[in-house]
Amino acid sequence: MDQHNFDEKKLAQLADFLSGEMSASEKEQFRSELASDKELTEKFQLLKQFRSHHQFQEREAKLRKAMHAPGQKYFRARPRTGLFRRPVLIGVAALILLVIVFRFFFQDANAISSLAAEYLSPPASLSTFRSDDATETEQAQRQILEFYEAGNYQEALALMEKIQDRFTTEHSSEYFFDLGILQLFANQPTAALGSFQQVKTGHSHDLRWYRAWALLFAGEIDSGKAILQELASNPNPFRDEARQLLRDLP
Amino acid sequence: MRLTQILPLLKHPDHKYIAGLLDGDADVIEEIYAQHSQKIIGWVQKNGGNVEDARDVFQDALITIVKQAEKPGWELTCPFSAFLFLVCRGRWFNELSRRKRQRVTLQDMAGFEIAEDAEKQAEHALREYQEYQLFQKAFNELKDACKEILSKSWSGIPQKELAEHLGYTYGYFRKKKTLCLAALIELITGSEDFRKLKEE
Numbered sequence: 001m002d003q004h005n006f007d008e009k010k011l012a013q014l015a016d017f018l019s020g021e022m023s024a025s026e027k028e029q030f031r032s033e034l035a036s037d038k039e040l041t042e043k044f045q046l047l048k049q050f051r052s053h054h055q056f057q058e059r060e061a062k063l064r065k066a067m068h069a070p071g072q073k074y075f076r077a078r079p080r081t082g083l084f085r086r087p088v089l090i091g092v093a094a095l096i097l098l099v100i101v102f103r104f105f106f107q108d109a110n111a112i113s114s115l116a117a118e119y120l121s122p123p124a125s126l127s128t129f130r131s132d133d134a135t136e137t138e139q140a141q142r143q144i145l146e147f148y149e150a151g152n153y154q155e156a157l158a159l160m161e162k163i164q165d166r167f168t169t170e171h172s173s174e175y176f177f178d179l180g181i182l183q184l185f186a187n188q189p190t191a192a193l194g195s196f197q198q199v200k201t202g203h204s205h206d207l208r209w210y211r212a213w214a215l216l217f218a219g220e221i222d223s224g225k226a227i228l229q230e231l232a233s234n235p236n237p238f239r240d241e242a243r244q245l246l247r248d249l250p
Numbered sequence: 251m252r253l254t255q256i257l258p259l260l261k262h263p264d265h266k267y268i269a270g271l272l273d274g275d276a277d278v279i280e281e282i283y284a285q286h287s288q289k290i291i292g293w294v295q296k297n298g299g300n301v302e303d304a305r306d307v308f309q310d311a312l313i314t315i316v317k318q319a320e321k322p323g324w325e326l327t328c329p330f331s332a333f334l335f336l337v338c339r340g341r342w343f344n345e346l347s348r349r350k351r352q353r354v355t356l357q358d359m360a361g362f363e364i365a366e367d368a369e370k371q372a373e374h375a376l377r378e379y380q381e382y383q384l385f386q387k388a389f390n391e392l393k394d395a396c397k398e399i400l401s402k403s404w405s406g407i408p409q410k411e412l413a414e415h416l417g418y419t420y421g422y423f424r425k426k427k428t429l430c431l432a433a434l435i436e437l438i439t440g441s442e443d444f445r446k447l448k449e450e
Contacts, residue, residue, distance in 0.1 A: 007432070008428055008429075008432065011428050011431055011432055011435075012424060012425075012427075012428040015403070015424075015427060015428060015431060016409075016424075019403060019408075019409055021408075021409050043435070046435060046438075046439075047431065049381065049385065050385060050400075050404070050431075050434065051404045052320075053381070053382045053385040053386070053389075054385075054389070054400070054401065054404045055404065056317055056320070056382060057386070059274075059316070059320070060313055060316075060317075062274055063271070063274060063312070063313060063316060064309065064313070066274050066276055066279055067279060067283075067309050067312065070279055070280050070283035070284075070287075071283070071305050071308070071309055073283070074283045074284065074287035074288075075287055075291065075301055075302070075304060075305035075308065076301065077300075077301045
């Protein structure tokens with residue numbers, strides 16, 4: 001009898017023994033064989049396990065079914081609380097972004113402010129009041145000029161805005177240029193840009209110079225540089241300053 | 251007092267959970283989930299998993315415990331919570347190893363006094379379950395005819411009756427069953443997982 005047949009025969013006997021298919025005397029004899037044959041004992045244990053494992057499959061299926069509901073109930077991802085809630089996280093992310101943007105912006109703004117201290121100075125006087133027919137606005141003029149010369153641009157601007165209707169179309173370009181200057185030095189660059197837009201005549205180079213500054217202060221660096229580039233390329237009173245400024249700008 | 255009267259008194263008070271699991275008692279299962287789920291979620295999350303992983307680990311651990319507990323004469327000898335945690339830890343360790351994580355260093359769970367006894371019980375339960383998984387895998391690889399013959403032969407019905415039911419002679423049925431058993435043994439003992447299990 002070869003090994004294979006021997007194994008098959010023993011295996012069949014083991015299966016018979018486990019399923020109770022042996023007579024009492026066969027059982028007795030097989031038990032004594034089991035006690036003396038280590039390999040047979042191992043296989044016996046294995047077959048016993050097979051039966052128990054197979055029977056457990058049904059129990060496992062029932063248990064998993066019974067555990068499904070509590071599993072869903074107790075193992076839900078809990079909504080995050082405190083600092084880890086989604087809105088808070090979004091808020092924090094937005095804040096970080098804002099800080100980065102502002103840091104970038106203010107870095108430019110700081111650089112421009114320090115350049116302005118070096119390169120930017122207000123016109124010697126306001127052109128509106130250089131005109132000859134300013135008698136009607138004499139008192140207001142005096143006050144505005146006083147404020148302007150003292151560097152009180154906010155006060156000068158407040159008065160300047162009050163007298164707008166006193167200027168005829170003929171003098172409106174002068175008025176809006178000065179208004180823009182006051183707005184620029186009162187730290188209102190966007191308003192200054194609006195006023196400079198109203199200047200239709202005169203102020204060719206100085207308008208561009210101050211407009212460039214208004215753009216730089218408003219954060220429109222590229223547009224400001226473009227105007228400075230024009231000034232730097234052609235002969236005009238601001239050419240050298242424009243060239244220098246272009247080198248120094250961030 | 252007889253031994254049979256003394257034995258129940260020696261059982262660990264937490265044996266009620268084991269009894270409930272063995273009975274498939276829905277109230278006991280709910281209680282176990284209510285008491286231990288959050289701790290296991292927290293622990294699994296600390297050890298590289300998420301809530302879904304924790305749910306699977308927890309369910310598998312309870313199945314592992316039941317598989318061990320159904321063995322005749324098995325008794326819980328340690329607090330159920332410690333036993334459950336250790337089985338969960340073992341299951342999660344195996345899962346991480348399966349996912350081929352390079353370094354598997356798991357933290358213990360705070361608040362558990364883990365006695366050596368609990369470690370041993372958990373180790374046995376996990377090994378038993380690994381053997382069960384090996385069996386399941388191998389059994390599923392058998393041909394359908396073998397699956398049917400073996401399933402029916404393990405149902406407790408007399409073999410001659412089964413042979414007749416399946417339309418075989420008893421001799422043919424017996425031969426076929428033996429061949430199926432041999433194939434199953436070969437699939438299990440020839441597997442890499444079986445070799446690893448034996449080496450442990």
